[in-house]
Amino acid sequence: MKKIVEKHSLAMRWFHWINFPVLFLMTWSGMLIYWGNDVYKIVIGGKVLFNFFPEGFYRFFNISHRLSEGMALHFLFMWFFFANGVLYVLYTIISGEWRELVPQKKSFKEAWLVVLHDLHIRKTAPPQNKYNAAQRIAYTSIIVMGFGSIITGLAIYKPVQLNWLCFICGGYHFARIIHFALTLGYVFFFLIHIFQVIMAGWKNFQSVITGFEVIDDKTLNELANEEHGRAN
Amino acid sequence: MEEPINDPGQTPKPNDTSPNHKIEELDAEALLDKQIKRRRFIAFGSFIVLQAAAFGGWKWLANSPEEVKTVTAGAKAPLRRALNQTELFCRRLFSGNHLVKTYPKEMVPKNLRSNSYVGMPDNFNPANWKMQVVKSPTETLTLTIDDIKALPKTELIYDFKCVEGWDQIQHWAGVKFSDFVAHYKLDKQAAMEYVGFATEDKQYYVGIDMPSALHPQTLLAYEVNDGPIPIQNGAPLRLIIPVKYGIKNLKRIATISFSNQRPPDYWAEQGYDYYSGL
The missing domain is CATH 1.20.5 (Single alpha-helices involved in coiled-coils or other helix-helix interfaces)
Structure with a gap:
C-alpha cells in the first residue's frame, strides 16, 4: 500500500515561497541601482571578458534612468528580506531542522560524489537523509550569503552610522563589490537550483508546495530491498 | 519468502x-x-x-499613482510613504558621535571628481560672492568669504559618496557648521528642525535635518586639497556633509535659512529620499 511521507514543514514552505519573490525584487531593484555606477567587469590578463552590463541588457529590461525608483524599492523590500531570513534561521534552530541542513564533516567529501552522480559519471550516490551532501552545502551557503548581503548592504546603506560594520566589510567601496558579487552568486544558485528541480521531477517539486510525497508500493518495495541489501 | x-x-x-x-x-x-x-x-x-x-x-505597487507633489515628488505614493517611514527609523539610529572614517593625505587621488552643475550658471565671479543667512523674516545676515575664513578651520579627509554609487576619498577644509552656528549665535535658529541651503539662482536647493547639519563633520567648505575650491566643485563656499549622499552637498551656497518644515529639496522632487542619510 502507498504511504504519505512528510517532507517539508509548513514553515519551511512559507519561508521558501516568500523569499523567492522578495529576493527577485531585491535583485531587480539592485540592478536599477547598479546602473547608476556600472563599473564592474570581469578582467582576465588585462582583457575585459564581460562588462556588467552591456547596453543591450539595460535596454531589454528597461533598467536605465530608474535609480531613485530602484533605491525606493530596495529600501522597502529589504525589510521583508531581512525579516524572512531572520525568522527562517530562528525556525531552523528552534525546530532542530538545522541538523538536516548544516553540512557534516563527511559532507564536503560526499558532495563530490553527489555531483559526479548527478553528472552521470558515477552510478551510485552516497546514502543521505533529507538532503544530500551537496544540498547541505548549497542550502547552508545560501544562508551565509544572505547574511553577507545584509551585512554588506547595511554597510553601504549607513556607512557613517554603522561605520564599524563598514570597516568589517573592508570599507564602503569593497562592501559594494561584495554586495554585487553575492547577487551574482544568487543568480548562479538559482540557475542550478532550477535545473536540479527540473531533473528531480514533479513529485519532488510538488512536495515544496504540499509538504509531502506519496510513496507507492513499488517504491516502498525498492526501498525495503535496498535496506535489506545494505544490511547484508 | x-x-x-x-x-x-x-x-x-x-x-x-x-x-x-x-x-x-x-x-x-x-x-x-x-x-x-x-x-x-x-x-x-x-x-x-x-x-x-x-x-x-x-x-498594485507598479500601477500606484505618483505622489501628490509637496516638498517631495516623483516617487510612487506607497514608495514615498515607505521612504518616509524608514527615515523615522533611521533617525532613531542617528548619533552625532558616529563619525565618518577619515584617511591619511596620501590616499587622496589628484583628480577631484565633479558631477552635476544645476544652480551653477557660467559667468560667475567668486570674488563678488556673498552669502545671506536668513535669521528671521525680518533679519538677514550678509557674510563674505573672509568672514567665513576668520572662523576656526577644520580639515576632513573622507570618502565622499554619490547616490549613483561611486565614492572618492577627498580632502576638504572649512568651518564646521556647528562652529558657524555658535559664532553667529544662531542657537535659536538651530533649535528648529531643518536648515535649508540654496544657490543664488534658486535652481538648486537642499533641506537638511538639524541633527545631520550639526554633526561634527558637517562643513561649510572653502578649500579642497589645500587650495581654493575649483568653480565646478562649488567655489567659493559649499556644503560638505559626510552623513548625506553627494546630492545634499550643495555647491556655491548663496542662502542659508531655517525652518520647522522640510525646506524644498531638488532631488527629493525627483523621486529621491528626502533624508538620504548615510
Whole structure:
C-alpha cells in the first residue's frame, strides 16, 4: 500500500515561497541601482571578458534612468528580506531542522560524489537523509550569503552610522563589490537550483508546495530491498 | 519468502488473503487517497491564491499613482510613504558621535571628481560672492568669504559618496557648521528642525535635518586639497556633509535659512529620499 511521507514543514514552505519573490525584487531593484555606477567587469590578463552590463541588457529590461525608483524599492523590500531570513534561521534552530541542513564533516567529501552522480559519471550516490551532501552545502551557503548581503548592504546603506560594520566589510567601496558579487552568486544558485528541480521531477517539486510525497508500493518495495541489501 | 516491508506489525502480508483484511485494506486505501487529494487541494489552492495575491500586490505597487507633489515628488505614493517611514527609523539610529572614517593625505587621488552643475550658471565671479543667512523674516545676515575664513578651520579627509554609487576619498577644509552656528549665535535658529541651503539662482536647493547639519563633520567648505575650491566643485563656499549622499552637498551656497518644515529639496522632487542619510 502507498504511504504519505512528510517532507517539508509548513514553515519551511512559507519561508521558501516568500523569499523567492522578495529576493527577485531585491535583485531587480539592485540592478536599477547598479546602473547608476556600472563599473564592474570581469578582467582576465588585462582583457575585459564581460562588462556588467552591456547596453543591450539595460535596454531589454528597461533598467536605465530608474535609480531613485530602484533605491525606493530596495529600501522597502529589504525589510521583508531581512525579516524572512531572520525568522527562517530562528525556525531552523528552534525546530532542530538545522541538523538536516548544516553540512557534516563527511559532507564536503560526499558532495563530490553527489555531483559526479548527478553528472552521470558515477552510478551510485552516497546514502543521505533529507538532503544530500551537496544540498547541505548549497542550502547552508545560501544562508551565509544572505547574511553577507545584509551585512554588506547595511554597510553601504549607513556607512557613517554603522561605520564599524563598514570597516568589517573592508570599507564602503569593497562592501559594494561584495554586495554585487553575492547577487551574482544568487543568480548562479538559482540557475542550478532550477535545473536540479527540473531533473528531480514533479513529485519532488510538488512536495515544496504540499509538504509531502506519496510513496507507492513499488517504491516502498525498492526501498525495503535496498535496506535489506545494505544490511547484508 | 517475501520480505516484510518496514513494519511487519502494521503492514498486511501480501499472502494474507482473508476477506476481512482485503476490505480493510481497500477502505484504508480509499481513505488515504481522499486524504492525499484533500491535502493537495488545500496546499495548491493556498499556494496559487498566495502567489496571485503577491503578484496582485506587485501590480498594485507598479500601477500606484505618483505622489501628490509637496516638498517631495516623483516617487510612487506607497514608495514615498515607505521612504518616509524608514527615515523615522533611521533617525532613531542617528548619533552625532558616529563619525565618518577619515584617511591619511596620501590616499587622496589628484583628480577631484565633479558631477552635476544645476544652480551653477557660467559667468560667475567668486570674488563678488556673498552669502545671506536668513535669521528671521525680518533679519538677514550678509557674510563674505573672509568672514567665513576668520572662523576656526577644520580639515576632513573622507570618502565622499554619490547616490549613483561611486565614492572618492577627498580632502576638504572649512568651518564646521556647528562652529558657524555658535559664532553667529544662531542657537535659536538651530533649535528648529531643518536648515535649508540654496544657490543664488534658486535652481538648486537642499533641506537638511538639524541633527545631520550639526554633526561634527558637517562643513561649510572653502578649500579642497589645500587650495581654493575649483568653480565646478562649488567655489567659493559649499556644503560638505559626510552623513548625506553627494546630492545634499550643495555647491556655491548663496542662502542659508531655517525652518520647522522640510525646506524644498531638488532631488527629493525627483523621486529621491528626502533624508538620504548615510
